[in-house]
Amino acid sequence: MxxxxxxxxxxxxxxxxxxxxxxxxxxxxxxxxxxxxxxxxxxxxxxxxxxxxxxxxxxxxxxxxxxxxxxxxxxxxxxxxxxxxxxxxxxxxxxxxxxxxxxxxxxxxxxxxxxxxxxxxxxxxxxxxxNPDVFAVSTTVAGNPADLKEFAAWAQKNAGKGNVGVPAPASAPDFVVSGIAKALAADLKSAPYRGDGPVAQDLVAGQIAGGVGSVGVMLPQVATGKVKILAVNGTQRVSSIPNVPTYAELGLKGLDDQxxxxxxxxxxxxxxxxxxxxxxxxxxxxxxxxxxxxxxxxxxxxxxxxxxxxxxxxxxxxxxxxxxxxxxxxxx
Missing domain, CATH: 3.40.190.150 (Bordetella uptake gene, domain 1)
Incomplete structure (x- = not known):
């Protein structure tokens, strides 16, 4: 290596x-x-x-x-x-x-x-x-989860539907999904894409339940009302989304490298x-x-x-x- x-x-x-x-x-x-x-x-x-x-x-x-x-x-x-x-x-x-x-x-x-x-x-x-990564979800998800733990609970109750788009396999976003699934005992599965742009597009279209990608790609989609950001990596919150907690704030360890x-x-x-x-x-x-x-x-x-x-x-x-x-x- x-x-x-x-x-x-x-x-x-x-x-x-x-x-x-x-x-x-x-x-x-x-x-x-x-x-x-x-x-x-x-x-x-x-x-x-x-x-x-x-x-x-x-x-x-x-x-x-x-x-x-x-x-x-x-x-x-x-x-x-x-x-x-x-x-x-x-x-x-x-x-x-x-x-x-x-x-x-x-x-x-x-x-x-x-x-x-x-x-x-x-x-x-x-x-x-x-340009930190964020965890975003489609607002078409039933119940419109308010936070990451609610989304994980929804995924656990809806086996096979907790697909989370990531920009590439064996990437930090891919491993973030794995870490969240283990920590929150949720049925979450990574769905590799070629870049986070297509991930954001499928979130807007409701084709996938969640997605991990850069704040620069995901943030503009929030304005559509079809995407919600639930968490961000890094050691502190992002000023443009001050109400979104970091993974560490949610008790999720090892996911804070920005x-x-x-x-x-x-x-x-x-x-x-x-x-x-x-x-x-x-x-x-x-x-x-x-x-x-x-x-x-x-x-x-x-x-x-x-x-x-x-x-x-x-x-x-x-x-x-x-x-x-x-x-x-x-x-x-």
């Missing part, structure tokens, strides 16, 4: 100039003389919350860097395909990867041969956002380029226009040093491994 831990060498190279990030932007005019587009890989289709973050970030980075940043969707396998593309890219700064945490903290544990080693093949640049989005690059990318991109990301996520575009989706924008991102990946990797083991999942 691959260890999701950045090796010292690429991390040190990234950190060596991270404190000079603002200064690096000061040399942007020379950097901008090269108008070759920077390719931003995204492991999910257009239209989802990760894609929305990517397109907003690309616009912001273009302003700081003075050169085009083009989003390229390489969807499939929960971001694994895009990660493999990144691994095969030259470390010249022309290819970056905006990824959610699943591809770099969960897949290396659930697959024996994911096709990349996060520690050896990639270098961290910056956190970009927290999904995050970050930018990584191929290992060996020059430290000065990492510094420029780190500073450009910080400027983009702090800009009012990006916050305005994404705030309605419940997405919290952040930035970080490469070191902080590396530490976050290590912590999330440990949490992912614990969830997988708790679910009794065997790497495939």
């Amino acid at each position: 691959n260890s999701v831990r950045f090796l010292a060498s690429p991390l040190r190279r990234a950190l060596a100039v991270s404190v000079l990030a603002v200064g690096a932007l000061g040399t942007a005019p020379a950097f901008a003389q090269d108008t070759t587009p920077i390719k931003m890989l995204v492991g999910f289709p257009a239209g989802g919350s990760t894609d929305a973050i990517a397109r907003s970030l690309a616009l912001g980075m273009e302003k700081s860097l003075g050169r085009p940043v083009v989003v390229e969707n390489r969807a499939g396998a929960g971001g694994q395909i895009a990660a493999q593309v990144l691994k095969g890219s030259k470390p010249d700064g022309l290819t970056i990867f905006l990824t959610n945490s699943h591809a770099i903290t969960m897949i290396p544990h659930t697959l024996k041969a994911p096709g990349y080693d996060v520690a050896k093949d990639f270098a961290p640049v910056s956190l970009v956002a927290f 999904i995050f989005t970050s930018v990584i690059v191929p290992a060996g990318t020059p430290a000065d380029i990492i510094a420029r991109y780190n500073a450009a990301i910080a400027a983009a996520v702090a800009a009012p226009e990006m916050k305005e575009r994404l705030s309605s989706l419940g997405i919290t924008l952040v930035s970080s040093t490469p070191e902080a991102l590396g530490q976050r990946i290590q912590a999330s990797s440990a949490a992912s491994l614990a969830m997988m083991k708790a679910a009794g999942y065997t790497p495939q």
